[in-house]
Amino acid sequence: MIRFEQVVKSYGGNVAVDHLDLEAPTGQITCLVGPSGCGKTTTLRMINRMIEPTSGTITIDGKDVTSVAAPELRRGIGYVIQHGGLFPHQKVLDNVGTVPRLLGWDKQRIAKRSREVLELVGLPGEFADRYPSQLSGGQQQRVGVARALAADPPVMLMDEPFSAVDPLVRDQLQDEFLKLQHELGKTIVFVTHDIDEAMKLGDQVAVMRVGGKLAQLATPEYLLAHPIDDFVADFVGRDRGYRALSFQQSPRFAVHTEPTVPLGAGVDDARAATTDRWLLVVDGDRPQGWVEPQRIDAPIEPSMLHRGGTVARAGGPLRTSLDAALSSPSRRGVIVDDDGRLVGTVRAHEVLRAIEEVDRVEVDPHDVAPEGAASSAGASGSTAPAGEAGP
Numbered sequence: 191m192i193r194f195e196q197v198v199k200s201y202g203g204n205v206a207v208d209h210l211d212l213e214a215p216t217g218q219i220t221c222l223v224g225p226s227g228c229g230k231t232t233t234l235r236m237i238n239r240m241i242e243p244t245s246g247t248i249t250i251d252g253k254d255v256t257s258v259a260a261p262e263l264r265r266g267i268g269y270v271i272q273h274g275g276l277f278p279h280q281k282v283l284d285n286v287g288t289v290p291r292l293l294g295w296d297k298q299r300i301a302k303r304s305r306e307v308l309e310l311v312g313l314p315g316e317f318a319d320r321y322p323s324q325l326s327g328g329q330q331q332r333v334g335v336a337r338a339l340a341a342d343p344p345v346m347l348m349d350e351p352f353s354a355v356d357p358l359v360r361d362q363l364q365d366e367f368l369k370l371q372h373e374l375g376k377t378i379v380f381v382t383h384d385i386d387e388a389m390k391l392g393d394q395v396a397v398m399r400v401g402g403k404l405a406q407l408a409t410p411e412y413l414l415a416h417p418i419d420d421f422v423a424d425f426v427g428r429d430r431g432y433r434a435l436s437f438q439q440s441p442r443f444a445v446h447t448e449p450t451v452p453l454g455a456g457v458d459d460a461r462a463a464t465t466d467r468w469l470l471v472v473d474g475d476r477p478q479g480w481v482e483p484q485r486i487d488a489p490i491e492p493s494m495l496h497r498g499g500t501v502a503r504a505g506g507p508l509r510t511s512l513d514a515a516l517s518s519p520s521r522r523g524v525i526v527d528d529d530g531r532l533v534g535t536v537r538a539h540e541v542l543r544a545i546e547e548v549d550r551v552e553v554d555p556h557d558v559a560p561e562g563a564a565s566s567a568g569a570s571g572s573t574a575p576a577g578e579a580g581p
């Protein structure tokens with residue numbers, strides 16, 4: 191666990207981080223999020239002593255970070271920054287081997303491990319001999335992650351690692367990163383200014399306000415349900431009720447059997463299959479898209495399918511089921527099992543009924559502002575430990 195106790199960093203008269211108390215639990219992702227200049231990067235860099243605190247202590251697993259020489263400390267902590275922070279004149283393989291080299295590993299072991307972590311982040315062998323400029327932004331970012339992982343440090347610090355890539359690639363990198371973390375279980379502190387990213391990645395999210403104060407620390411689900419004050423509520427966004435659905439698993443609402451026809455079915459078969467305007471087309475047991483039987487005049491082929499509409503996994507978050515229903519041309523959301531096989535369909539009003547039946551996460555009694563506290567409950571930081579914040 192990484193623990194901040196009353197940590198202050200000031201530059202002359204300016205306080206960048208103000209009496210910060212924060213715990214980043216072992217094996218979890220703690221996201222630091224907040225407006226520009228609120229002290230996120232300063233907080234992160236104090237962990238590996240790239241910045242020294244003015245006062246207060248930071249410990250990793252109970253050990254004060256100042257008790258270890260800074261270079262040695264840094265070798266034991268993975269660090270990833272925007273654009274990957276790669277050395278432009280070194281090949282990918284050499285970039286990845288940076289820390290193992292500093293640790294004095296022999297060449298063979300460094301090369302073997304470097305290839306192994308590159309594989310882990312989805313960059314097969316052929317990338318090893320390229321220079322960073324010969325990679326896309328997303329690939330450079332992956333190399334940055336591989337480099338941080340090379341010596342298998344228990345702790346990783348990540349400063350806006352995915353913010354320089356376009357939204358689609360970012361989404362993909364985030365998904366891969368979560369999968370990797372699921373396997374590796376590192377203790378991660380992750381700085382981002384993007385609340386969606388923080389909510390997606392964080393086991394817990396620390397919202398900071400300008401002046402370097404912690405406004406609230408809680409699970410994403412808890413933050414959405416119980417923002418401590420207007421600042422946090424504004425920051426987590428106006429559509430937070432809807433977003434909170436991402437964290438609510440679907441109760442087992444009834445899924446209806448949906449009439450289907452296979453790809454290649456003729457006009458008559460399609461018209462006989464349903465009296466509804468829309469008909470679901472499948473390939474084997476996998477949904478492909480919708481057609482309007484009354485509007486087709488030839489056997490169904492892929493180009494005729496209306497593919498608008500997401501599919502939702504049975505038992506997945508309510509938000510995806512609602513999305514599936516609302517985005518479907520038939521207004522019936524397609525539900526599939528874990529292998530993508532058709533289970534049936536659901537309508538938006540049925541999902542909404544299920545939503546009404548789900549309890550909101552309970553407020554944590556420790557989360558209430560003490561009598562006479564300054565204008566907001568979060569003035570001295572409010573923490574709802576991840577363990578206590580679940581439903």
Ligand SMILES: Nc1ncnc2c1ncn2[C@@H]1O[C@H](COP(=O)(O)OP(=O)(O)OP(=O)(O)O)[C@@H](O)[C@H]1O
Nearest residue numbers: 201204205206225226227228229230231232233383
């Ligand atoms: N070396 C420095 N000298 C003086 N002030 C600094 C220094 N580094 C940071 N600051 C100030 O400390 C405050 C916190 O900066 P920090 O970079 O930690 O914020 P941040 O939340 O990471 O911001 P951003 O999201 O814009 O990167 C800011 O007001 C910044 O101007």
